[in-house]
Amino acid sequence: MPRRGPPGSVDLVIEATELTRRYGRTLAVDRLTFTVRPGVVTGFLGPNGAGKTTTLRMVLGLNRPTSGTVTVDGRPFAGLPRGLRHVGALLDAHDVHGGRTARAHLAALAAGNGLPRGRVAEVLAEVGLADAAGRRIDGFSLGMKQRLGIAAALLGDPPVLLFDEPLNGLDPEGVRWVRGLFGRLADEGRTVLVSSHLMREMEQTAEELIVIGRGRLIAAGSLRDFAAGGTPPRVAVRTPDADALVAALTGEGATVRAEDDGSYTVTGLTADRIGDLAFTHRARLYELGPRAASLEEAFMALTEDSVEYATEAAR
Incomplete structure (x- = not known):
């Protein structure tokens, strides 16, 4: 069940139906249908060129669909007045005026969306940039620009948040902070969609996944079901009689x-059959049980036919 937010919060969903976008002969997004629900962090995954950023831009009304629809709370984003109160987004941390200070950048966004100026200081403090508020943005590192982009997304205290590769340039402390932030936002009942290529981070951050390849939906559902369904059953074995x-x-x-830890991963036999063979060949077993697939392994298995530029080793 999705978690409910604090009193006064509104649960908003993102819904795409047969969403399609063409650029000339190139089909960037192909009849994509999915729902992003509140109360969980949803990871948006796909190989390079899969259409993730194009899809996010269509959610925000920055690109118009060739056909199909995408709505927030049943309406296109363009029809929502003062958009930052409804949807906050980080698409490109570099897409800022470098000559402005962090404070001035956020103040302009606040004024354009009818937000109180006091929110600027609040979000700068929340993302750890309070001491850098008066600095020009062109002197910021990529990690600082990512934090500023997150501050802009949070500015209107919106119920829906979209983040495209938000972890780029962040140090380990920043990654931990972002992971905790996304979890807190979801715990408050917000709808949180995070596009990322960092599988290990998504494994620790997301609860739901939407996976696309070549613009088409490959899988949608819980992280656990995705990892379990993406690879064949495997068994972990540990034995001193390996040969x-x-x-x-x-x-x-x-x-x-x-495996690096001295164990073995076996595919193609059940644990019972492995146990029988160990008994027959007098091989001692210190461990015998199911081994869960990692998100990265499941992702690679499901998207191997959707990679835009595959190396010979990956074919």
Whole structure:
């Protein structure tokens, strides 16, 4: 169940229906249908060129769909007055006027959206830029620009937030902070959509996933279901008699991969069958059980046919 926000909050969903965008002969987004619900962090994943940024731009009304629709709370974003009160977004941290100070940049956004000027200081403090408020943006590092972009997204205290690659340029402390921020925003009942290529971070941040490739929907659902469904069942094995057992397993047609921690991952045989073979070949077992696939492994398995530029090693 999605978590509800504080009193006065409004649960808004993002809904795309047969969303399509063409650029000449190039089909960037192809009949994409999905729903982003409140109360959870939803990861938006796909290989380079999959159409993620184009989709986010259509949500925000920056690109018009060739066909299909995308709405926030049942309406196109362009029809929402004072947009920052409804949807906050970070698409490109570099898309700011470098000659302005951080304070002036946010003050201009606040004025244009009818927001109280006091919000500027609040969001600068929230993202850790209070001491840099008077500095010109062209002197900011990429990580600082990312924080400023997040501050702009938070400025209107919106119920819907979109972030495109928000972790680029952040140091480990910044990554931990962003991870906690997204979780808190979702806990407040907001709708949070995060586009990222960092699989390990999405594994620790997202609860729901939308995965696209070549503009088409590949998968949508919970992180757990995605990881489980993206790769065949695997078994973790740990044994001091590896030579004998590995030979027996491969002889039965299994694939065996040695892991850095000294264990083995076996694909193609059940745990029961592995146990029988270990008994037959007098191989001691210190561990025998299911091994969950990582998000990265599941992602690579599901998107291998949707990569725009594949190397020979990946074919």
